[in-house]
């Protein structure tokens with residue numbers, strides 16, 4: 148177990164497109180203590196423990212947590228499991244919640260990578276997305292983060308926004324690049340069931356780009372960001388050299404991680420793999436911890452076929468792709484032999500360079516369709 152995800156499911160205001168497990172509330176005073184208790188219960192269940200190489204505080208809005216409390220959770224994780232001296236310790240932060248003092252304290256508590264949910268640097272788009280911050284606050288958050296000593300700064304950029312144009316995206320990309328991030332996560336807006344955006348969309352009140360506009364936006368991002376030295380290392384993620392998010396790579400490489408907090412998932416790379424999940428229910432979480440039972444539940448035990456499919460499903464999201472030699476060693480047969488029809492139907496969208504099998508850029512644009520051929 149060498150990755151740790153900690154979920155902080157609290158936000159000042161719920162964004163109308165968001166279906167992550169998070170509630171509009173302040174963080175309860177005892178929440179950090181609950182996380183420590185959860186870590187203790189997980190540690191007692193896991194016979195083999197190794198020091199964490201990556202830790203990720205996600206949400207929700209982890210930057211609402213007092214830095215000293217976050218430091219206590221990290222200390223408990225270090226006591227129970229250990230944390231590598233060069234561990235990547237990331238925190239998602241909302242630009243509307245940050246002060247220089249807090250950022251300095253987060254840095255001092257051990258956070259060494261900041262992921263800012265900027266989404267856009269265009270005020271009208273931020274309002275449409277229901278964000279609590281404006282473009283100026285986002286710019287200021289970047290400046291303060293650098294001043295506080297964060298030399299690994301990632302920004303989230305959202306595209307395919309309602310009513311957006313390629314020219315507006317072009318302007319947004321330019322504005323993002325002026326902030327000189329180390330990492331950019333670029334997600335097209337998706338309309339998730341149960342969200343206010345879904346209701347607006349169903350009534351025809353949310354003008355979203357069509358497939359061609361989406362493809363043009365995806366290609367524009369790729370062209371502009373790679374021209375500026377970013378590697379497009381995963382469908383939605385770009386990084387300067389050496390600045391890939393090591394924690395997220397762990398997910399795509401099917402390596403073990405422990406998830407703490409309601410709504411968090413864990414993956415154990417034992418045998419063909421096991422996936423566990425903590426129900427997204429704050430009351431249930433608290434009562435299970437009170438009873439001294441680990442709140443996580445096993446939701447999937449993979450067989451060989453499931454592990455093969457997931458190796459492809461996750462690995463082909465990355466530019467590295469899947470190592471065909473390792474795949475054959477692990478599963479006893481080649482990808483072509485196991486999935487002949489899917490490989491043949493992917494055609495030139497699937498390319499092999501040395502031992503790496505990966506999708507081309509155009510293949511990534513058709514990812515959902517192409518990967519379904521392997522399922």
Ligand code: SF4
Nearest residue numbers: 158161162165206207
């Ligand atoms: S701040 Fe992030 S987690 Fe919270 S509601 Fe908005 S998108 Fe969701």
